[in-house]
Amino acid sequence: MSLPPGFLDELRTRLSLADVVARKVVWDTRKSNAGKGDMWAPCPFHQEKSASFHVVDREGYYYCFGCHAKGDAINFVQETENVSFIEAVEILAREAGMTMPARDPRAKEKADLSQQLVEINEAALRFFRLSLQQGIGADARAYLDKRGMKPETRDRFEIGFAPNGNALMQHLKAQGMDPVLMQRAGLLGKPDDGRDMYDFFRDRIMFPIRDARGRLISFGGRAMDPNARAKYLNGPATTLFDKSAALYNIGPARAAAGQGQTLIVAEGYMDVIALSEAGFEATVAPLGTAVTEGQLAMMWRLSPEPVIALDGDTAGLRAAYKVIDLSLPLLKSGHALRFALLPDKTDPDDLIKSKGREAMQGVLDGALPMVALLWRRETEGKTFDSPERRAALETALAKSTRLIEDQIIRRHYDDALKELRWNLFRPARAPRPTKGKWNPRAGAPVVPTAGTKASALAAGDDRTAQVMREAVVLATLLMNPSLIERFLDRLERLDMVSPDHARLLSVILRYEGAAVSQELRESVVAALGREILDLLMARPHVQIAPPVRRPDPVTAAACLDEELTKLRALYGAKTTLDEAIEDMLAAEDEAVTWRLGEVAASRNRAIKAETEETIETDIADNGLEINRSERDRWQKLLNEIHPDKRQ
Known part of the structure; x- marks a missing residue:
């Protein structure tokens, strides 16, 4: 049976190898580092007492230093369950909640098409990069210089420029490429009224988008014209590209996260580049939309606790609250989020340029756990001076925590929020009475004696x-x-x-x-x-x-x-x-x-x-x-x- 392109990649993305292996082994807690996804156990493939079986969860592979067994989740299920490749895929697909595709006799044809589209995208990238270096890209270079992007940074991130008109289509046609395939790659648009095809990206600084395997699957473009309809524009959905299931810079970020760096989720291309150049190389960004469930799964695959870095303004908080609502039902032990809120009207690029890398590190170090931001959402700017208002707060918080399916995590959230409510609602201390005199706020006169002035009954909690x-x-x-x-x-x-x-x-x-x-x-x-x-x-x-x-x-x-x-x-x-x-x-x-x-x-x-x-x-x-x-x-x-x- 042939599987469609991308099915196995998505399966491996959704699964945690450590969870799959844990059914067959007992982890060595002294040697393992669960936070980094670096796990050790006695090998299930040969008899031993020491922990020589190594699982690198973020990379999705295992290796035994004793018997030299190695592979991924599919190989592991094949060997331990004694099943075929397709049977192992079916077992894992059920665990991941994926439906096995029907038999597809055209799978090879589709794989060949995907490879063709990747090659067309690579040809387009060469054209964009060349255009940036020529006279037609002078304004784009000036803009990048103004933003402080060095030439070596442009090379590292393969930045290019898409000229006005249909320059790309003409260039690729001259190389013998089919315009229909260009359209299927997302490089050309075609009006519904039957008019001729046109370049999808025009007068834009171009950012190539690669998947975790390094394949060039699409582009994002930043408009040079301040009056353009869309400041940032991603390529359309194609066989290769679904923006809700992709992250910008995921390949380099995965490598850096595997080396112990904190995974940072920024808002856009320029933020990712600025953070990476400042040494925060484990940085990704969603592609112009709110974080999706698929993207969240990819983040947790790279790191157990990504940090969402957002502007501290109203829009940034609104985006953070959307992530909270999305994440609550998906939380489980070992999967969490933290939120780093930048100063108002400041993005990572601005902060790093004005105050240096240390300022950005300070913002990341002060990242809030999700429960703190949930509390902020329900309490900020509100007054709770009546039983009804307090009840409304408790109801709103309970409604949010009910979304958490993991019962242990839900209990910890309820406990944390209960403590925060207690601190918010605890009675204020009564005004100190004047010794021997009547105080209208305190009622009857109170004259403390030496034995009762600080008695345990008056000492508080x-x-x-x-x-x-x-x-x-x-x-x-x-x-x-x-x-x-x-x-x-x-x-x-x-x-x-x-x-x-x-x-x-x-x-x-x-x-x-x-x-x-x-x-x-x-x-x-x-x-x-x-x-x-x-x-x-x-x-x-x-x-x-x-x-x-x-x-x-x-x-x-x-x-x-x-x-x-x-x-x-x-x-x-x-x-x-x-x-x-x-x-x-x-x-x-x-x-x-x-x-x-x-x-x-x-x-x-x-x-x-x-x-x-x-x-x-x-x-x-x-x-x-x-x-x-x-x-x-x-x-x-x-x-x-x-x-x-x-x-």
């Missing part, structure tokens, strides 16, 4: 404080794995309030690798998924912690020691308070008051905060409130450790 300190402890360990062994005894005695924190701590305590932060984080991702790590590191009080902002062993050790001490004090206070409440009925009022006062005094000595002070807040980068006293406490501790690093 200690559980929240405990969760915050747990998060800082975990983030410090993730950034400084060398401290795990030093604080092992105290860490093992921790009783985490948050179930997620307990799971994270369990993975951290089992970590036996080198003291490298990246390796530890990858171990956490492999064991628990990336979302739990993202939510931890996105907490505002974690972001301001010195061992996270500026990790070094001295700062990290001092901060970790302080947080563990305060956690133990909170545990002790909670235990004493629980016992006091149990004894309340049996004890006299004075005894209960004294006991609670002692708990409060112990608690306050541990956290060094006066409960009646007015809490001021800052707004973190992600829009959440940060307790200013918490920020000042961190700064004071950092100044004590490093007097020379005062801000």
Whole structure:
């Protein structure tokens, strides 16, 4: 049976080789790097105990260093299931949700046609590149010079120019090429009224579009005339080209992503070129349309967590929100997105030229997880001062998370959004009453006594404080794995309030690798998924912690020691308070008051905060409130450790 051209390419694009192989092997978690798609296991084709079977998921191939077996997903199914090539394709097509094509006796003829169209496109590219160098391309060269595109960059990206008139058609006809084939390649247009064919691209700077295999499948053109109907124009749909299933620069980006670079999804050709020239070579762009499901699958094939880089204006946010709606039903463990929003009215090319590569790197480093942008969409510019408005927010968020089919990821999204709602809706602190005087806002006069002024019953929610300190402890360990062994005894005695924190701590305590932060984080991702790590590191009080902002062993050790001490004090206070409440009925009022006062005094000595002070807040980068006293406490501790690093 012959398969139509492109069927196997699409099948390999939709499938993850690691998922196919995982049915037959057990991965070596110490040797594998799930985040990079670099997986190792004992070989399923020969008996061994060591992990010599290597899967490179992004490239779609496997190789055994013991028995030298090698191949792709189709070969693997053939060998492990003992089936023919076509049977293996049928098995994988069912998994990928693809319908096997009917028998096509003309498959070879179609393959020959595709090759002819590629050759015509290559001939057209040679003409476009030559035209750019000639006098007819002077204005186009001047425009590229103004944009700062160097001649070597033009050569690297094969930039050309399509003159006005029917110059291309005449050139290719002179070489003996059939105009009908030129039209089928997308180079010529033909009016419906029967008039003669014409050059599809006229007076445009030309960008060749190649598929992952390097075949020239179409072109994109940027108009020189500012009044042109379309500023950017892609070739029409052809046997070779479907713009909803293609990405600009996918071949070079795949190679760079395979070497560990972050996959960046930019908006257009010029953004891709600017980013690539600045060293961000794993960059692709959709072709003039919103990201499609097929393009998203291709991105995840290259990288488990692409970064969508968009302008920070209204149009950029609108595009980001469309990607969110598309992505939510497709999320699964190991497949995520982050969003890097550039300053308003700035594209990557502008930012790199004005502020340098470091500024762009900073934008990428600050990329938001999708849950943060989902929250922003539903809350930005809105007021939630009534139960009805709060209910509407909860309904809108629930409607979005219901789109997530993966139950584990949906639960984590619901938990994250619940925490964000709690921070948004938590009651404001009552105004501090004037001592001994009636306060119309506070009701009856309040005269604190020495025993009750800072009692545990008036101290607020200690559980929240405990969760915050747990998060800082975990983030410090993730950034400084060398401290795990030093604080092992105290860490093992921790009783985490948050179930997620307990799971994270369990993975951290089992970590036996080198003291490298990246390796530890990858171990956490492999064991628990990336979302739990993202939510931890996105907490505002974690972001301001010195061992996270500026990790070094001295700062990290001092901060970790302080947080563990305060956690133990909170545990002790909670235990004493629980016992006091149990004894309340049996004890006299004075005894209960004294006991609670002692708990409060112990608690306050541990956290060094006066409960009646007015809490001021800052707004973190992600829009959440940060307790200013918490920020000042961190700064004071950092100044004590490093007097020379005062801000």
